[in-house]
Amino acid sequence: MRWSRPRAIKRPAPSPVNAPPPGLNWFMLCQRGGGLSMYRRSLILGVIASSCFGSRAGSAWPLVTRQQSWRENAAPHKQAAPATARSGAPTIRIEEPNTTRPISSPVRIRVTFQPASNATIVVNSLRVRYGSLGIDITRRILAHARPTASGVTVDDAELPRGRHRVTIQIADNLGRVGAKSLEFTVV
Secondary structure (H helix, E strand, C coil), X not given: CCCCCCCCCCCCCCCCCCCCCCCCCHHHHHHCCCHHHHHHHHHHHHHHHHHHHCHHHHHCEEXXXXXXXXXXXXXCCXXXXXXXXXXXXXXXXXXXXXXXXXXXXXXXXXXXXXXXXXXXXXXXXXXXXXXXXXXXXXXXXXXXXXXXCCEEEEEEEECCCEEEEEEEEEEECCCCEEEEEEEEEEC
């Protein structure tokens, strides 16, 4: 098989509708305030408007998918007994959201950790589970938040409408695990 040089592609001549008037090039047309500069202004205004008004919706991410929520709601539920606190285990306190009233999605979740006086929090021991099925959502949390020894804040977590339960666990350097469940309704 012989190698042959590719043929040149013939491009059609510019149509008179798109071409600038004779004696002017595109640069000169833009300088004189022609149609292209109006297009450029419209484009810039559109980009500014979309960045201002669309930034909240674009940053939301799914904490729990609809399928996981449906699976959780379809599963048989037993009334969960509150976990017995082990002596000296870290304390987990829910700062946000206010679980006494319905909330809207996207949700901000802010949790603080308090170790016992003789211990420290082990940040990589953080585990977050969804619902009574215990679906592990820790990776999703870690992809959007940076836990510290003092707590973790999760911004713009999107949840489907309905009742949700999230259980948070954290351990200290002595191996004691503290857990706290957070139940809320998204409207």
